[in-house]
Amino acid sequence: MNEHAAIPNARVSRQRTRSAGASTAYVLRQIWPLFPALAVLVFLFALPLAWMLPESLFPEGQFSTAIYAEVLGTSYYWTVIGRSFWLSLVATVVCVILGYPLAYYLVRVVRPRYRRFVFMIVIAPLFTSAVIRAMAWLVILGRRGMLNETLLWMGVIEAPLRLLYSETAVIIGLVYIMIPFMVLTVAAVLENVNSTLEEAARDLGATPLGAFCRVTFPLTLPGVMAGSFLVFALCLSSYVTPAVLGGGRNKVMAMLIFEQFMRLFNWPLGAAISCVMLFVTLIIIWCYNRALARSTGGRGQEALL
Amino acid sequence: MVLSKVEPPATTASAQRSHDTIVNIAGVAKSFGDMVAVDNVSLAIRRGEFVSLLGPSGCGKSTLLRMIAGFEQPDAGAIEIDAHDVIDVPPNRRPVNMVFQSYALFPHLNVFDNVAFGLRRKRLPRAQVEADVRHFLQLVGLEALAQRYPTQLSGGQQQRVALARALVNKPKVLLLDEPLGALDLKLRKRMQTELKQLQRDVGVTFIYVTHDQDEALALSDRIAVMNRGALLQFASCRELYDKPRTEFVANFLGEANIVAGRVVEPGPVAVVEVRGHNIQVLDDTQAQPGDQVLVALRPEQLNVAVHGPSSGNVLQARVKDKVFLGNAFTLHLQVDPDVALIVRGTDRALFDGLVMGQAVAITWPLEYGRLVQP
Numbered sequence: 001m002n003e004h005a006a007i008p009n010a011r012v013s014r015q016r017t018r019s020a021g022a023s024t025a026y027v028l029r030q031i032w033p034l035f036p037a038l039a040v041l042v043f044l045f046a047l048p049l050a051w052m053l054p055e056s057l058f059p060e061g062q063f064s065t066a067i068y069a070e071v072l073g074t075s076y077y078w079t080v081i082g083r084s085f086w087l088s089l090v091a092t093v094v095c096v097i098l099g100y101p102l103a104y105y106l107v108r109v110v111r112p113r114y115r116r117f118v119f120m121i122v123i124a125p126l127f128t129s130a131v132i133r134a135m136a137w138l139v140i141l142g143r144r145g146m147l148n149e150t151l152l153w154m155g156v157i158e159a160p161l162r163l164l165y166s167e168t169a170v171i172i173g174l175v176y177i178m179i180p181f182m183v184l185t186v187a188a189v190l191e192n193v194n195s196t197l198e199e200a201a202r203d204l205g206a207t208p209l210g211a212f213c214r215v216t217f218p219l220t221l222p223g224v225m226a227g228s229f230l231v232f233a234l235c236l237s238s239y240v241t242p243a244v245l246g247g248g249r250n251k252v253m254a255m256l257i258f259e260q261f262m263r264l265f266n267w268p269l270g271a272a273i274s275c276v277m278l279f280v281t282l283i284i285i286w287c288y289n290r291a292l293a294r295s296t297g298g299r300g301q302e303a304l305l
Numbered sequence: 306m307v308l309s310k311v312e313p314p315a316t317t318a319s320a321q322r323s324h325d326t327i328v329n330i331a332g333v334a335k336s337f338g339d340m341v342a343v344d345n346v347s348l349a350i351r352r353g354e355f356v357s358l359l360g361p362s363g364c365g366k367s368t369l370l371r372m373i374a375g376f377e378q379p380d381a382g383a384i385e386i387d388a389h390d391v392i393d394v395p396p397n398r399r400p401v402n403m404v405f406q407s408y409a410l411f412p413h414l415n416v417f418d419n420v421a422f423g424l425r426r427k428r429l430p431r432a433q434v435e436a437d438v439r440h441f442l443q444l445v446g447l448e449a450l451a452q453r454y455p456t457q458l459s460g461g462q463q464q465r466v467a468l469a470r471a472l473v474n475k476p477k478v479l480l481l482d483e484p485l486g487a488l489d490l491k492l493r494k495r496m497q498t499e500l501k502q503l504q505r506d507v508g509v510t511f512i513y514v515t516h517d518q519d520e521a522l523a524l525s526d527r528i529a530v531m532n533r534g535a536l537l538q539f540a541s542c543r544e545l546y547d548k549p550r551t552e553f554v555a556n557f558l559g560e561a562n563i564v565a566g567r568v569v570e571p572g573p574v575a576v577v578e579v580r581g582h583n584i585q586v587l588d589d590t591q592a593q594p595g596d597q598v599l600v601a602l603r604p605e606q607l608n609v610a611v612h613g614p615s616s617g618n619v620l621q622a623r624v625k626d627k628v629f630l631g632n633a634f635t636l637h638l639q640v641d642p643d644v645a646l647i648v649r650g651t652d653r654a655l656f657d658g659l660v661m662g663q664a665v666a667i668t669w670p671l672e673y674g675r676l677v678q679p
Contacts, residue, residue: 199376200409202396204474205426210397214422218413 049278056272067272077256081277084253085284087167087242088235091174095231096224098175099182103223106183107190119187122180130177134244137173138164141245165247173241178234182227189223190216225292229285236281253277326388327352327510328373328478333382335368342368344534345382350478355504355511357521359557360531366514369531370480373512375399387477397426402471403480407487408463410455416442416466417451423474441469444503461492468500472507479504481513485520497523518558522546530554550589551678555601562602562646563677568592575676580641585618586674599677604649606673609636611658613666618674620667622646624659638667 056067071077102122110118125133140146141163148160163169193216201211239254246252253273260270328350335343343365350356358366371377373384375396384391391399402423410419417438424434442448445465455463464484471479485493485500501524504511515521521528522542529539530553538545538554549555552563566584570576575588577600584600592598613619622638625645634656636648646667650656659665 194407194409196405196407196409197411199396200403200405200411201422202376203374203401203403204423204470205397206422207397210426215411215413 052271052274056268056275059268067268068276071269071272071276077273077276080251080253080256081280083167083250084236084277085280087170087174087250087252088232091171091178091235092228092232094171094175095178095182096228099179099227100186100220100224102179103183103186103190107187108195119184122183125177126180130238130240131244133177134173134241137169137176137245141169141172164245165249167246167250169245170242170250170252173245174235174238177238177241178231181230181234185227185230186220186223189220189226193219221292225288229288233281236277325352326350327354327386328512329383329385329388330369330373331383331385333369333372333379333384335365335372335377335379341534343372343379346531346534346536347382348529348536348539350510350512353508353510355501355513355524355526357513357515357525357528358531359515359518359521359528361557362516364531365534366516366531367482370403370482370512370514373478374401374403374480400477401480402474402476403482404464404467404471404484406482406484408455408467408484410463410466410470412455415452415454416447416458419455419466420470420473422470427474437473438469441473444472444506445469460488461496464488464496468503472503472509476509478510478512481511483514483516485515493520500524522558528558530557532557547672548589548675549601549677552599552601555675555677560604560647560649562604562607564600564602564640564644564646566598566600568594568596568598570594574671577676579620580644582620582640584620584674585671586676587672588676590676590678592676599679601675601677602646602669603673604635604647606669607646607648608668609638609648609650609655609659609665610668611663611665613668615666618668618671620646622665622667624661624663624665627656627659627661629656638665640667 057063057065059067106115106118106122138145142148143160143162143164145164147163148157151157152160197215197219198211201215202208206214237254238252239258242250242252243255257270257273257277260266260273326349328348330346330348330350333343333346334341346365346369358369360366368377372379373386375391375394379392386400411422414422420438420442421434424437429437438451439448442451445468447462447465447469450458450462455466458466464487467484485496488496497520500511513521513524525542527539527541528545530537530545532553538550540548545554545558549558549561552561555561555563564579566577566579568575569578569583571588571592571594573588574585575592576583577586577598578584579600586600590598615621620640622640624636625639626637628635628637633649633651634653636650636656636659638646638648640646648667
């Protein structure tokens with residue numbers, strides 16, 4: 001078989017040598033489909049980001065780390081940073097716990113004929129504005145909201161629970177909004193895991209749960225990882241949900257940054273907080289990636305990023 | 306596969322008891338919606354036997370295998386393995402193991418861990434797992450690749466890992482679902498030989514699903530021919546080839562001339578009228594006078610003579626075409642505008658002597674002409 005494979009290989013390498021002479025044209029021909037996306041990223045993401053650093057480091061036209069010293073030295077900012085990460089982490093974990101079974105159900109239980117329909121149901125909430133969806137939770141979780149009324153009527157509780165304007169409310173709202181992203185990401189990976197592998201595991205003596213834990217779940221780990229990143233990043237940057245459901249007390253980073261930029265017009269401080277948050281996020285992602293790569297024997301890494 | 310000497314497992318001794326049934330399938334039926342996949346199949350497989358389930362795709366052979374493994378529940382009928390009813394036993398507790406068509410190796414585990422999977426589910430001591438896995442990897446000649454991942458192996462190597470992974474559990478029956486289907490022809494031939502050798506060495510009963518008649522003939526002690534969910538005939542290779550009961554079996558195993566005729570005289574040796582010629586054929590089907598019947602004649606069992614007998618068991622024909630095949634030749638002979646027979650032979654002098662349109666007589670020993678059911 002190897003001698004047959006050598007022929008197309010030879011052709012490819014010849015092509016490469018020829019194109020080496022006109023390398024710029026060749027590279028351009030290869031990467032032009034990237035340009036539109038690249039342009040969007042450069043103008044809407046990279047440039048504003050690049051602007052943040054000088055904005056925070058040269059507050060009055062002169063280099064100064066005073067603002068960073070202020071951010072890092074004030075416990076209030078650390079509390080908000082900590083709360084942001086904590087809420088995002090809990091919401092992500094809940095999304096995995098609720099989203100994985102749903103994705104499994106979609107891919108392995110729902111017949112292909114109905115699958116598109118069920119996918120639509122999962123995605124449907126995304127068609128509504130985040131503001132409206134957060135408001136809907138106000139109605140449900142309020143002091144005389146649907147949940148409290150129902151529980152009172154059933155006699156489960158005697159006085160209405162204080163659900164709204166708490167971290168719990170924020171987490172509920174975040175999970176509700178983020179779960180489609182988790183489900184879709186996990187389902188995409190699960191679809192590519194051959195169900196014969198589960199049969200093979202059963203055949204070799206594994207119980208249904210054993211087959212799942214030892215075969216299916218490890219193989220969908222890249223999907224869980226990608227979904228977690230997505231949900232975590234979206235939670236961390238979400239503004240509306242914590243603002244509406246958390247009340248004024250449970251401030252998160254996005255609210256703080258918004259405040260500095262739009263209400264207090266302290267752009268250097270807003271930029272500094274943004275940079276600190278980006279930096280901490282990158283460190284967390286890097287650690288997570290390393291930990292997972294080690295646990296999957298180095299093969300998880302190629303599946304993600 | 307480097308076939309080192311294996312200490313004979315317990316099953317080899319019992320394989321000597323020839324009529325010891327290991328798998329008994331009785332009246333098993335299975336439908337998927339409107340589609341009948343397996344239709345009232347009964348089959349008794351002996352201990353230590355190599356049995357093939359042979360038939361075209363969609364004939365129900367894989368479904369039958371999956372019911373033995375426990376992946377499908379039959380709608381009706383019983384399945385017994387080693388005298389135990391297994392209908393309500395889940396796949397993980399049946400004493401059988403399967404080699405899947407696409408091997409179904411676990412891509413996140415290396416070769417060693419793939420093979421060790423079943424042993425670890427039984428919670429065997431670590432040292433024994435290690436020893437058993439090494440032993441079976443050695444048996445299939447892959448001990449050097451224990452640390453590789455499935456994607457780093459060739460098709461043939463993956464196949465061997467799948468075999469080792471199943472056999473290491475010492476199953477009472479090994480189920481193989483077209484295990485050589487994904488390999489190229491040359492490798493397939495080699496694996497056939499190795500598979501047969503392996504089966505002899507480990508003494509385990511093999512049930513082998515294939516649509517390839519040559520593969521089934523090369524490997525099996527007995528073959529069960531299936532079509533459209535039904536079991537048509539279950540017999541040794543020789544018996545299937547020499548005494549096909551139906552037109553389908555006659556055509557599926559080897560080549561056959563199928564000629565339509567009418568019964569003149571019934572009996573174990575029936576007289577059948579074919580286009581004005583009365584010929585004698587063997588009949589197990591108890592056809593009645595006047596019945597429209599089919600006669601099967603194997604191309605290589607027919608003789609052609611320029612000056613043959615004009616009466617008796619003979620068909621008169623004219624040469625329509627001659628095809629030289631190197632080691633043999635094929636003659637297309639026209640008995641009648643509607644009836645043409647194919648004859649295969651190796652007699653070069655005869656072949657060279659024949660000219661197009663020449664009248665010849667086709668004869669055959671009595672035992673090679675046989676009535677078959679449509």
